[in-house]
Amino acid sequence: MAITSANQLELLQTAEAVAREKMIDPALVIEAMEESLARAAKSRYGAEMDIRVSIDRKTGRATFTRVRTVVEDDELENYQAEMTVDQAKQYLDDPKVGDTFVEEVPPVEMGRIAAQSAKQVILQKVREAERDKQYEEFKDRVGQILNVQVKREEYGNVIVDLNPGEGVLRRNEKIGRESYRPNDRIRVYIKDVRREQRGPQVFLSRTAPEFMAELFKMEVPEIYEGIIEIKAVARDPGSRAKIAVISYDGSIDPVGACVGMRGSRVQAVVNELQGEKIDIIPWNEDMPTFLVNALQPAEVSKVVFDEDAERIEVVVPEDQLSLAIGRRGQNVRLASQLTGLDIDILTEEEESKRRQAEFEERTKLFMDTLDLDEFFAQLLVSEGFTNLEEVAYVELDELLVIDGVDEDTANELQARARDYLEAQNAKAMERARELGVQDSLVEFEGLTPQMIEALAEDGVKSLEDFATCADWELAGGWTTVDGERTKDDGVLEPFDVSLEEAQNMIMTARVMLGWVDPAELEADAEEDAELEEEQEA
Incomplete structure (x- = not known):
């Protein structure tokens, strides 16, 4: 098949027809034709030649050209597609490296094999164009x-x-x-x-929590308009779900708006989700209050929130325990997903027993370490003292408010507590030295002898070892695997070192060792501050 004037316009018509059928840009089809014709020409003139084809978008005329590029003498490899500066002088005026010489060559006759190959190229290009179109449409x-x-x-x-x-x-x-x-x-x-x-x-x-949120947006005009916002969604697909909503208009009840007249709005979503039961819960920024709402229909007696560990402890009456947990743990699991917290549920009796055990444990601690009788030790626990450090270093006035404690008694209590702590510190440091801890770690500010002992037992014996630690290795943390949160114990976690404190200590150690430039830290801190301001704005 030769590209003659008789079938020049046919190229354009074919391109238009394919483009309409596949709903893609005709220019992409013409580019595919140009590439296929260039391949056919290379099979005729030689694969090493740089043959290019250009189809006129108005007349359909196909122009075949051979392109040769000017290169350095020592870089000449392909004599058919490249030439030196000296060789180029017979074709170009003042040639330079990188210039190209283009000459038109006769069009080629396309045999059966070349035509088939051209067809494959065009089909491949059309398929790629279709794929790109689909990706761009849906991304x-x-x-x-x-x-x-x-x-x-x-x-x-x-x-x-x-x-x-x-x-x-x-x-x-x-x-x-x-x-x-x-x-x-x-x-x-x-x-x-x-x-x-x-x-x-x-x-x-159809199981994504966002699917339910979008369905509510379609059914509840106030959500679509932004008057009500969906803050969180938790689902057990096909069984039960919880959705937390908040209204930015005080005159509109977010729960009532989502339920609709006689439950019409929520029922439309339930029907779409195969009868999935949906609890609509008012959002509250106060996490304990929000959790009480999330555990509905169970009644909650008390909530204790541990913000650092992202755990929350819920106390419920005995007759509400099964309702709070739900069938196969469904209710508490959905409440946990909704709040993003780990939830421990206790009955009032279990909580009472645990508090009694803690009271007895602290009483025994003060009796054994401060040589006190049981009554006096219980007085200290009742006043809120939980450890020896609090007794040793608290302001004297806080001890004097205890019944029967005068200034001499308070001073004696603090002296005993300090003596005991100093003895424990000396013992811990001696043990750390036996394990081979180095002075660089001992002298690092912020670490107590007990911390240094714990680090040494874990193999951290120098400032370099300490600087290579991750924050969670020191302070502990939580890892989510397959939707289940698992606890990672930290070396310094028993000493109540927070994740932020661990980060600061590790970074300080790295700066002391010269691993990190303080100027870079300041720049990063400024960038973080600017980002926070932008987000707040």
Whole structure:
């Protein structure tokens, strides 16, 4: 097949037809044609030649050109596509390295094999264009709900028609035991769009918490308009869910607005989610108050919040325990997901026993270490003293408020406490020295002898060892694996070292060792401060 005037316009018509059919840019089809014609020309003139083809967008005329690039003498490798400066002088005026010489060559006859190859190139380019179009169309639609038609089911995964392209609703993203037949229409949430080798993959979901949030946005105008905000969602798909909402208009009840007249709004969402029961909860910035709401319908007697550990302890009456925990732990699990906290539930009797055990333990501590009788030790515990450091270094006035304690008695108590602590410090330091701890760590500010002993037992014996530690290795932390939070014990955790304190100590050690430039730290701190100001604004 030769590119003659008879079929020049046919190229453009073919490009237009393919572009319309595939709904892509005609220029992409013409570029594919140019590439396929260039390949055919190379098979005729030689693969080493740099043959290029340009198709006129108005007339359809295909121009074949040979391009040669000017290179340094010692870089000349391909004589068909390159030439030296001296060689270029017969074609160009004052040639320089990098210049190109372009000359037109006769068009080629395309045999059957070349035509087939050209067809494959065009089809490949069209497929790539289709994939790019689908990716560009859906990459910015993550988080939206689509109403799609089921095409088929493959190994439990549902393939749906996205027009253009297909999306996949994987087995674990379906609610319960949902099953669909071809041509069924379903609502799905676009969870992720990825560009993969086999083409763009659009992953859909019906179990994502965001799916429920988007459904409420569709059913509740106040959420769509921003008057009510969904702050958190927790789901056990197909069974039960909790959703926390807040209203920015004092005259609108967020829970009532989401429920709707006679439950019409929430019922529409429930029906879409295969009868999933939904608890709508008012959001509160005070975490204990919010948790009490989240554990509904159970009644809560008391809440103790440990902010550092992100744990919360809930005390409930005996008859409310099973309700608070829920069937198979569902209620407390959803409340934990909603608040982002680990929740320990105790009955009032269990909490009373634990507090009594703590009282007895502290009483014994003061009896053994300060040589006190049981009554006096109990007085100290009742006044809120929990350890020897508090007794040893508290202001004297705080001891004098205890019944029967005068100034001499208070001074004697503090002296005993300090003597005991000093003896313990000396013992801890002696043990640390036996383990081989170095002076650089001993002299580091902020570490007590007991801390140094604990570090030495864990293999941290020098300032260099200390500087290589991670903050969580010192202060402890939490790791989430497969949705379950597990505790990571820290070496200095028994000494109530917070994560922030651990970070500061480690960074100070790195600065002392010259590993970190203090100026860079100041610059990073300023950037963080600016970011926080921007976020607040």
